[in-house]
Amino acid sequence: MWAGGDLREFAMRLWSLFWLAFVWVLLWGDITWGNIIVGLVFGLVVMTVLPLPRVPVEGRLHPLAAIRLLLSLMVNFVQSSAQVAWAAVKPGPPPLGAVVRVHVAIKSDLVLTLAVNYINLVPGTMVVEIDHLRRMLYVHIFDVSKQKYIDAFFKQTAYVERQFIKAFERDSEWHPSPFHGIDDDYHHVPFSDRQRVAEEAERDRPSRGMRRRRKDDK
Template identity: 80%
Template sequence: MSNTPFPDRPHVKPVGKKPIPSFFGGLWRLAVVWFAWPLTNLIVWLQEHLRFPKWAGGDLREFAMRLWGVAWLAFVWVLLWGEVTWANIVVGIVLAIIVMTVLPLPHVPVEGRVHPLAALKLLLTLIGNFVMSSAQVAWAAIKPGPPPLGAVVRVHVAIKSDLVLTLAVDYINLVPGTMVVEIDHLRRMLYVHIFDVSKQSQIDSFFRQMAYVERQFIKAFERDSEWQPSPFHGIDDDYHHVPFSDRQRVADEERRTSRRLLRRRKEDR
């Protein structure tokens, strides 16, 4: 006779984590408490108390950015030679310091925060637009009939940061069938060449796509609740206090102007 109180029931293991998985599962908590938090406090303390000479950037963040630039240029130098040697590394570091001293790049302010999920969604949208636009351009190239009617359209965007605006322009240029031909830096105007505007629906689709790209870039990099203007910010700040209704009115006027131009071109043809 079995000594268990319920001999007919199968043996059930106690519920709970095993010692080893439980130990490794708690490592991230220990890392936050014993490593990440003191490291963050150390960085904040250095930022407030450590002073760097002007040639080194003046503060910890700028000094770190310059170190990154030197390391990147030295890495590119070693890649160009195709051989990792101490001589190539030292020469690459020396040349990188000379380049960054003699030809310094302008300050690029980082005034928001990066949201990985929104940035990932933006990347997936870019891939989808790339595939769809490639198919449309290929079909327009082989279909019979007159060549597609192209046009340059003006788009008003509400992106505040110069860095994010550059990323948005790169996004537009990567999509087949669209190309930014001119940027009005102060008024935040983009002049975009569209491959085919033979139908009004194509123009409306383009404006919807630009509005979506604008919203996604703002959501991914410069939300209003997290925006901190940089002292190096050089754009016209008055534009960013314009109400949304006024920006919408300007956008509607631009759409009406593009429609009138399209009708005139059709009448001339």
């Protein structure tokens, strides 16, 4: 069925239809009702005749958390761009790059793809391989000449992992797709890994509260 099996899948297909119509209008370069209607018809034909593999939608979007994630991407982009630019012009030996392995506790293939794109968009990092079954990412880092650079990368990756889970696949709202087996070890992400992410998020909250109290004391 074109509309999908549930409301979430239908919403994703509707988004794809509107996106194809938007691309059609951009190609013609003229926003008219005729182009919009033809774009919708064209998108419907493409999705019906040339369907892509079904991508299960198993979480729920939280707009505020997604906006915070987008803002953090902008900040990271600016900061990393400045660091890469400085490394390119500063005197001395070139930066020492390396590939490191990162384990993430993201269940959904769709959300994992978004997280990989996030990492790739930040200058100085590039995902070179994904171990789908073990949820391992092999990431090339621009500079590992100092331990603090490596620690900063792992800290940032842990933050990205937490924010994507908070924005798209909170455990309390997780509904496994019928296209996958329903178990606690879905996609080889055991409960202990998700608990680790929750504990890291809890450690962040008290630190913010302490900073607020210090400001109030002043």
